[in-house]
Amino acid sequence: MIDFSLFPSPCYIMEEEALRKNLSLIKSVADRTGTEIILAFKSFALWRSFPIFREYIQASTASSPYEARLALEQFGSKAHTYSPAYTIEDFPEIMHCSSHITFNSLTQYQRFYPLAKAHGGISCGIRINPEYSEVETSLYNPCAPGSRFGITADQLPDILPEGIEGFHCHCHCESSSYELEHTLKHIEQKFSRWFSQIKWLNLGGGHLMTRKDYDIEHLVHLLQGLQARYPHLHIILEPGSAFTWQTGVLASKVVDIVENKGIQTAILNVSFTCHMPDCLEMPYQPAVRGAQMGSDGPHVYRLGGNSCLSGDFIGFWSFDHKLQPGELIIFEDMIHYTTVKTNMFNGIQHPAMAMWTRDGRAEIFRQFSYEDYKNRMD
The missing domain is CATH 2.40.37.10 (Lyase, Ornithine Decarboxylase; Chain A, domain 1)
Structure with missing residues (x-):
């Protein structure tokens, strides 16, 4: 007490015992499914607690130069970085601090991929938009009609441009495993024909697996099935709230x-x-x-x-x-989405x-x- x-x-006031309980559950899901689950700084970035996180996970996700630098300097590993729009002024810092960089559009990719290629050691991807989400609050719905996030399947060429090694998709907000199941059907229906050309699939955040009513076994089944269908793909999840839910x-x-x-x-x-x-x-x-x-x-x-x-x-x-x-x-x-906002x-x-x-x-x-x-x- x-x-x-x-x-x-x-x-x-964060409670260490509650935090470790969440981290243990998340690590167990990662271990059982072979997926990588990383911390999204947009939900939580209280860096003095990072030594505890590093006992359970190895990486984080960033959406800005400051977050990427925090990942490298305080979390101790390079970030998986996505931004709606990179600038020429910020991109050198982004490259220095990132292991993965996801581009929001093909124009951003065409502008910045040559720099990433010359820098070396960065795996590049593109954000996809499956045009499906069950998020009801429009402020938090990344797949709403006219969304500025990601590219739709009809905008991709049959052969992906050089250097695109992964797809990143974010469709959830404090969502259940059943919403993920529905989303995966749309992702596979629209984008699986390119899966043979990529190395990783990032399913983004919003997977609230530490909520009491969340069906962990269903999540594990979904991820194991996805991995079985595409064994060459490295599956990544980057929840935010799940790490610090009720902590x-x-x-x-x-x-x-x-x-x-x-x-x-x-x-x-x-x-x-x-x-x-x-x-x-x-x-x-x-x-x-x-x-x-x-x-x-x-x-x-x-x-x-x-x-x-x-x-x-x-x-x-x-x-x-x-x-x-x-x-x-x-x-x-x-604790989640408070100190960062x-x-x-x-x-x-x-x-x-x-x-x-x-x-x-x-x-x-x-x-x-x-x-x-x-x-x-x-």
């Missing part, structure tokens, strides 16, 4: 209680728009420890952030007591980042100050 008194407020919290405190038209809002020392942006973008109502979602209960509050954005609030929660200033409010499952809008204090170790210690990774805010504006 985390001792919250040992941490500053507000604070993201930690955002601990905050009540600052004030205000009431307007019968609605009581507990204002916190954190912000949804700054520190939990997916709650507003996705949108979804996060779980709060010790509270029930909804307006049925003895003490109902809307939770509000401490920024000046009018919409910096979300949901209604019922508590079994009246909230008081200074009281601890814990948001569950706030936070901002300092309004000069709001950024939560500290920390870990509760498996031997019961509070390890503070980073606390932020005015200097961090000022230097971003410099």
